[in-house]
Amino acid sequence: MAVNRRIQKTEDLNLVPIMNLVTILIPFLIMAAQFVQLAVIDSTLPAIGTPTPSDDKPDQPPLNLSLAITDRGVTVMGADAILHPEGVPEAAEGEVRLPTIPCTSGGVCISVDDYDWDKLTAKLNLIKDEYPDEEDANVILVPDNQIHYEVIVQTMDASREDPTKPGGDGKARLLFPNVVIAGGAM
């Protein structure tokens, strides 16, 4: 009779030690948990000193790509020959020359989304086609005084790589990853 009873009753597994273990593990893991991933963007100060003369390609002048960021848009400088093969369009009398990539609103960019980043990447793709060398990976940013930091970061993103175009090793195509932030207009 007694034996019979023991067989019928299912024995509970003692989970209390496991609970203890898990309860200790959880605070530890919460401390080590990361909910935001951080990354860094490299940038160097503009090098001071005499530039080293390179006479490898006398037919092609060195690319001195600069991006001037203002509240009216982004102006690509140093690549007029590629962007305007038929010559730089002259601004009409009394008219301010528009930036290469004006704001999507046409006027003043208020937020970071008002800038036309896709168009900037497309233009830089054109320039990269002409200068595919790895040495020509520098871009100089010349932001205006009141330009917000996030716009500068977004410009670096737009000029670093083109995620829509595959590059050599299956990653996005690298455009101009070496960013130098110039002093801007003092």
Place this chain on the structure above:
Amino acid sequence: MALNKARRSEEPASLNITSMMDMMTIILVFLLKSYGTQDISVAPSDDLVLPVSTAQKSPEIAVNVVVSKISIVVDGVPIVNLETVPDPENPGQSVLQVPEDLLNGQLIDTLLDELSKKADIAKDIGKQSGLAEHAFKGRLLIQCDKKLPFAVLRQVMYTAGQAQFSEFKFVVYKME
């Protein structure tokens, strides 16, 4: 009936912790998934919202400069308090700037002193260890609020340049 009641009270009451175990297991898996070790940490607040970027490079340890909406902090020590003044170019709007009396041209004197100290310490460490990997490379981690005007950033960068920091690493949130 009476017998039944008596029998029940004889056994020690046991808590059914199976459902709690289920919950704990799920939490454990989730936390293990988000487990990570990174050299640097940010203290997000209303005054310091980092921008989001597609950059993939992971941060490494270096002297840390935080430029929030209220102050410039070097390795946890507040150095300069920023001020908000009316924007002379856009009436009705305000602009963040370093107080004029702390500026020496483009140079922020107090920040220069602090960064020079940090550079000297880093050079000493490099010299004492004698290893190339510990040598002073002039790396500076910069955390900036995304609404920071470039004028302030330029002053910080210029000052850091004068203190022999020339390799800037801008800390951003990685886009998922």
